[in-house]
Amino acid sequence: MTYKPLFAGLIVDEYDNPVELTYVGSEPFYVVTDAGFRRHIPTDQVDRQVLEKMKEMVEGNESLIADQTAKMLGKDDLFTHAIIQNQLKKLDEQFENLMQTGIPEEGRAYMGMMGFRIHIDIHGLVLKVEQPGIASPDEDL
Numbered sequence: 001m002t003y004k005p006l007f008a009g010l011i012v013d014e015y016d017n018p019v020e021l022t023y024v025g026s027e028p029f030y031v032v033t034d035a036g037f038r039r040h041i042p043t044d045q046v047d048r049q050v051l052e053k054m055k056e057m058v059e060g061n062e063s064l065i066a067d068q069t070a071k072m073l074g075k076d077d078l079f080t081h082a083i084i085q086n087q088l089k090k091l092d093e094q095f096e097n098l099m100q101t102g103i104p105e106e107g108r109a110y111m112g113m114m115g116f117r118i119h120i121d122i123h124g125l126v127l128k129v130e131q132p133g134i135a136s137p138d139e140d141l
Contacts (some may be wrong), residue, residue: 007050010108
């Protein structure tokens with residue numbers, strides 16, 4: 001089963017230093033520098049944490065997300081809304097497919113330009129996922 005790193009170029013460490021992507025054989029790793037020591041963290045370990053955080057943000061908001069997505073697509077009808085909402089209920093399946101296909105480099109570049117960032121510690125624990133247009137719980141609205 002082939003796995004493609006999803007968030008290469010979008011991950012920074014606790015101090016906002018970019019995290020490097022490298023391969024050991026055919027296995028991809030994110031590399032975090034810890035006082036000169038290069039810690040290799042399996043990319044799927046980090047990517048799955050990010051996807052889980054994204055899933056948590058979607059859960060319970062499927063109808064609202066489907067409404068807004070249908071409007072953005074210019075297809076604000078009941079049929080389109082139902083299709084989108086159904087796909088949102090299958091996030092685990094969608095994420096597994098994404099893990100196999102990866103996010104195209106152009107897509108990751110666009111995400112980075114829009115301000116999407118993932119902060120991890122030296123052990124690969126996701127500390128924060130910054131998404132453009134999403135207020136964090138500690139921000140005043």
